[in-house]
Amino acid sequence: ISVNLKEIVLKSESNDIWEAFSSVTGPKEVTAGDTLLPPGVKAIDKSQYIATITQPISLIIELGIERDRGYRLENLSKSQDGQFPIDAVFMPVRNVNYSIHLFGNGNVTQEISFFEIWTNGSLTPQEALIEASSKIVDLLSPFLQIRFLTTYVLENRKKSFDLERSASSRFYPGNATKPD
Known part of the structure; x- marks a missing residue:
């Protein structure tokens, strides 16, 4: 039972x-x-x-x-x-198949994804795909934040380096000594 x-x-x-x-x-x-x-x-x-x-x-x-x-x-x-x-x-999703195909005309080629989703009926395949897509975005969004943070840090380091270099070039042009 x-x-x-x-x-x-x-x-x-x-x-x-x-x-x-x-x-x-x-x-x-x-x-x-x-x-x-x-x-x-x-x-x-x-x-x-x-x-x-x-x-x-x-x-x-x-x-x-x-x-x-x-x-x-x-x-x-x-x-x-x-x-x-x-x-x-x-677990309402029973099985999923997917395939990725190239399509296009001339010089433009794109990819298209096909999904086959079987559920137990407690949610539709469309609802399962929407929920899974949302979870993937939530899981991967920290990597976007890392990318933005890395870009911000690198840009600030470059600005800082450029300022130091311009200050150095002002005070130490070529092999000259620092003016008094």
Whole structure:
């Protein structure tokens, strides 16, 4: 059951921590659609299989829902009686292919990039590309600051060197000695 619960893909614009409940009496096949989700949270595939109840018994599941990035391993030793923490997968992008092609006419040649993006449905490929592009800009922007800082320092050193050289040439033209 815990492996199947981990496969449920949810979508929410909120960063809040939510609780969801599923209370089902068998015999029945339990799916994500049987889970009562809070407002603003939706299951991408309501037919996602969770479990099959073959006897007339009740299955009650309480879920904690939150938004995050990457993959998180849960510590099983910290669980309480009746709780079974499951590892969380926060990776909506399933696969990406890209290719770069040259195109142009005559003397002008440019490059064009093609991206194929597959997601789990919690965001669109376009949203994934926009978010990834934004992260790349954020990651690389410190290098732009270094370039500007380096340019500023080099320009100031050059100005300082030029001032020293002009002062030197004023006081020490050629091999002459400094005037009194």
